[in-house]
């Protein structure tokens with residue numbers, strides 16, 4: 001596969017280059033495949049839906065062709081996914097896609113594990129270590145750290161905003177040892193991201209170290225996230241008639257979003273043939289994208305702190321990829337968008353539990369509430385000429401092509417549950433008066449010692465630290 005760049009479509013690189021460079025330091029753009037080959041009808045129309053690993057292999061194949069042999073790819077997929085994405089019905093028209101069954105209990109395990117193994121494959125004949133720099137607003141760092149821990153030839157430095165992630169997330173980040181470490185930065189997620197981006201464009205630094213990224217800007221994290229969109233939409237297409245009597249449902253995927261990597265992966269799956277009719281771009285008060293879809297003006301801003309902190313992104317990187325794939329007009333046809341403030345998020349956790357019995361985390365709650373509102377009147381109000389005020393939480397005044405499917409009740413929703421609720425135990429407890437059960441793999445982390453390193457929000461300090469501490 002050939003990869004190009006969101007800022008210069010004359011750029012042409014292979015998968016290896018796109019993965020190891022992370023982003024194009026010359027243009028500042030992000031890599032993106034030149035095409036998104038459709039899966040064969042044999043897979044898309046298989047009478048019973050194919051397994052997650054079968055889909056993962058078939059979807060990954062064209063993107064690594066000529067660079068990773070099929071047998072090696074099979075091995076990578078098997079090592080990446082000893083766990084699965086699980087489709088759980090909430091009611092007749094709503095499914096939750098649980099993406100938290102990996103080692104760090106968040107969806108980022110899907111991308112990080114694939115990225116780590118692909119990088120290690122490409123680095124196997126190199127003499128010097130590859131240094132991964134990653135900024136995290138919560139779950140990225142632990143997923144990346146866990147995916148790379150102990151992998152030879154790779155070295156990982158994680159930056160996180162001090163005091164702006166949950167205590168458990170901080171514990172997950174600060175307890176790595178050996179080739180993985182965390183810097184606790186006195187600033188916001190956007191500050192962390194800026195430090196990392198500055199390092200990547202620092203020619204002097206790049207001469208000393210082989211650097212690579214691991215954020216959702218890395219294409220090797222984005223591609224594998226498309227696997228579970230394909231998998232879940234085929235599963236839902238298969239079981240829908242049985243669950244709700246709808247023969248050919250319009251499948252709408254509601255994606256709680258921050259940096260918009262997850263949603264971009266959904267777009268890739270749709271281009272590859274996933275039976276998805278549309279998407280809901282659901283955010284917290286960091287509503288840069290819903291505002292853009294409504295007003296047509298893209299205005300990145302500083303992030304604000306919310307209960308769904310892994311979505312606290314005011315300047316989402318993957319906006320650039322979405323714009324490289326679609327025009328604003330096309331986005332308006334394909335997306336509904338929705339935003340929710342903290343009070344609404346807390347109520348959503350409560351309502352979801354009362355109405356369905358399900359315990360949802362604050363991120364998934366934003367996606368659930370968006371879908372639940374859309375199907376219970378918000379879309380009907382909008383198409384009837386009673387739009388929500390764009391400055392108030394709720395459905396953005398934009399009517400996607402699939403609005404009639406919702407209004408005429410031919411639509412079913414898949415809500416992405418991006419983290420295990422126990423990772424946000426106190427928020428969930430506040431909302432429903434009980435604590436979600438902590439999975440063993442999280443409980444264990446709490447016993448480990450804290451090794452994080454404090455860091456000023458200054459590029460000079462960050463660079464000095466790298467020069468002193470990294471092995472060339």
Ligand SMILES: *Cc1c(COP(=O)(O)O)cnc(C)c1O
Nearest residue numbers: 139258259260261262310418419
């Ligand atoms: C990262 C994250 C998100 C946001 O995903 P993006 O790809 O950045 O949009 C949502 N929920 C959780 C739990 C996350 O960790």
